Amino acid sequence: MTGINLFQILNGLTFAALLFIVASGFTLIFGLLRIVNLAHGALYLIGGLAGYSVAEATGSAALGAVAAMALVALLGAVLERGLMRFVRGAELRQVLLTLGVAFILDDVALVIWGGDTFTVPVPPMLQGAMRVGGVFYPKFRIFVLALGVVVFAALWLLLNHTRLGALIRAGVDDPEMVEASGINIRRVFLGTFMLGTALAGLGGVVGGAFLTLYPTADAEILVFSLAVVIIGGRGSLVGAAVGALLVGLLNSIGRVMFPELAYFVIFGPMALLLAFRPLGLFGKAA
Amino acid sequence: MLEINNLHSFYGDAHVVQGASLTVRDREVVALLGRNGMGKTSLIRSIMGLALPQVRNGSVSWKGEALIGLKSHEIAKRKIALVPQGRRLFPSLTVTEHLTLLKSARATEGWTVERVFELFPRLAERRQHRGNQLSGGERQMLAVGRALMIDPELILMDEPSEGLAPVMVQHLEDIIVELREQGLAILLVEQNLYSALAVADRVYVLETGKVVFEAAAAALAEDPASMTRFLGVH
Numbered sequence: 001m002t003g004i005n006l007f008q009i010l011n012g013l014t015f016a017a018l019l020f021i022v023a024s025g026f027t028l029i030f031g032l033l034r035i036v037n038l039a040h041g042a043l044y045l046i047g048g049l050a051g052y053s054v055a056e057a058t059g060s061a062a063l064g065a066v067a068a069m070a071l072v073a074l075l076g077a078v079l080e081r082g083l084m085r086f087v088r089g090a091e092l093r094q095v096l097l098t099l100g101v102a103f104i105l106d107d108v109a110l111v112i113w114g115g116d117t118f119t120v121p122v123p124p125m126l127q128g129a130m131r132v133g134g135v136f137y138p139k140f141r142i143f144v145l146a147l148g149v150v151v152f153a154a155l156w157l158l159l160n161h162t163r164l165g166a167l168i169r170a171g172v173d174d175p176e177m178v179e180a181s182g183i184n185i186r187r188v189f190l191g192t193f194m195l196g197t198a199l200a201g202l203g204g205v206v207g208g209a210f211l212t213l214y215p216t217a218d219a220e221i222l223v224f225s226l227a228v229v230i231i232g233g234r235g236s237l238v239g240a241a242v243g244a245l246l247v248g249l250l251n252s253i254g255r256v257m258f259p260e261l262a263y264f265v266i267f268g269p270m271a272l273l274l275a276f277r278p279l280g281l282f283g284k285a286a
Numbered sequence: 287m288l289e290i291n292n293l294h295s296f297y298g299d300a301h302v303v304q305g306a307s308l309t310v311r312d313r314e315v316v317a318l319l320g321r322n323g324m325g326k327t328s329l330i331r332s333i334m335g336l337a338l339p340q341v342r343n344g345s346v347s348w349k350g351e352a353l354i355g356l357k358s359h360e361i362a363k364r365k366i367a368l369v370p371q372g373r374r375l376f377p378s379l380t381v382t383e384h385l386t387l388l389k390s391a392r393a394t395e396g397w398t399v400e401r402v403f404e405l406f407p408r409l410a411e412r413r414q415h416r417g418n419q420l421s422g423g424e425r426q427m428l429a430v431g432r433a434l435m436i437d438p439e440l441i442l443m444d445e446p447s448e449g450l451a452p453v454m455v456q457h458l459e460d461i462i463v464e465l466r467e468q469g470l471a472i473l474l475v476e477q478n479l480y481s482a483l484a485v486a487d488r489v490y491v492l493e494t495g496k497v498v499f500e501a502a503a504a505a506l507a508e509d510p511a512s513m514t515r516f517l518g519v520h
Binding site (some may be wrong): 163166167169170172173174176177179181182183184185202257284 | 337357358359363374390428
């Protein structure tokens with residue numbers, strides 16, 4: 001049996017950082033709008049591919065990331081205003097609708113980019129390896145870890161120390177009372193949806209640089225994001241962070257220690273957790 | 287100022303408001319009385335434009351403007367505020383955050399956070415507490431404070447005294463009287479008849495979704511037959 005070493009722990013942590021970036025957007029939308037957006041993975045993929053194209057064309061990965069976030073936020077706005085409004089409050093229809101959108105986006109990606117595997121180019125300053133506690137580790141993955149921490153801090157400040165954040169939290173608690181207090185909750189919904197999808201786009205560019213992008217990458221990241229949000233609890237930022245760490249580390253360790261049971265190592269504990277805490281670690285009842 | 291005419295509202299097939307008509311005039315406290323399940327909360331929700339119950343007939347007019355069909359945030363913008371049954375504070379927001387959802391803490395016009403804290407000094411001491419960390423009385427103060435922050439001319443209060451200790455009910459009555467003196471009109475749903483009679487100018491009694499009795503509060507207090515007949519008070 002192979003032991004666990006620092007390298008695998010770092011792999012787990014950096015994968016967790018990526019998962020957090022993607023799943024934080026997912027949980028924002030799930031928590032406030034009560035929408036399980038199954039198109040989140042497809043938006044990740046589209047964002048990653050668009051970011052790839054922009055980065056290749058301009059030579060700037062940062063520009064690619066910004067373009068990906070903007071494009072996916074725009075797609076999110078179209079999805080929210082154009083489609084989701086017709087199925088508000090009907091959960092099964094929302095799930096089916098977003099699943100349909102995911103299929104369409106996947107096919108659009110296939111038409112535009114084809115079925116090849118793409119790797120978003122890493123900026124030169126983040127290429128190569130650095131020494132971390134005695135192991136050589138890719139600089140870019142350390143950067144992803146830092147980015148995950150920065151995204152967490154930024155979202156935490158937004159949610160807890162701004163008026164928009166208070167509106168979002170109030171909307172998670174009781175959207176009807178937010179509206180009766182004179183606030184157009186639909187605008188808060190739209191803004192949150194765009195923010196959440198933009199995070200999927202950012203995740204696509206980051207993930208595209210170290211996991212690569214290929215036609216089924218969206219479904220894989222979606223399943224992991226779902227696990228993160230279910231474990232952490234709907235709408236909870238801290239829950240998403242803890243869930244991402246658990247899933248990231250379990251995935252990385254599971255792959256080494258029980259490769260034939262890699263998925264079970266994540267979903268077994270998740271099922272057990274749900275048996276005792278159906279709302280997840282940090283979930284609250286609606 | 288507020289005129290409700292022959293209003294009909296439904297929860298699905300359940301006809302909960304069945305042709306209610308009433309008016310609230312400028313600077314007036316009007317109490318809406320009636321037993322449980324007679325449609326008082328449904329009537330309040332219909333005025334506020336909340337999604338349910340669905341209004342299918344009748345009119346609600348506010349300073350001459352029809353309110354039916356407006357969303358509740360648009361109704362709030364027209365200076366009608368809601369203090370809902372059960373307070374419905376936001377458990378994850380602090381006291382200050384409840385008061386600054388619509389306005390910045392630095393706003394100086396109309397009701398400000400400071401003015402609410404002057405009215406309810408207890409809330410100032412609790413400003414960093416979250417909605418679910420407050421006592422029942424503090425919760426009701428905050429629900430009233432949150433409503434005041436939209437600078438209302440009319441407040442719809444749905445059973446504000448429910449679950450409060452007698453001393454808090456007394457405090458609430460004082461607040462209602464003070465708000466009226468400051469120029470507000472209040473439509474008050476109340477189970478506690480004596481609390482309602484203490485503050486109201488006029489009362490309506492609602493039975494199975496319509497108004498069956500209307501009188502000046504002072505007149506009802508002198509009319510034990512009507513109290514017994516409509517409110518089961520002996």
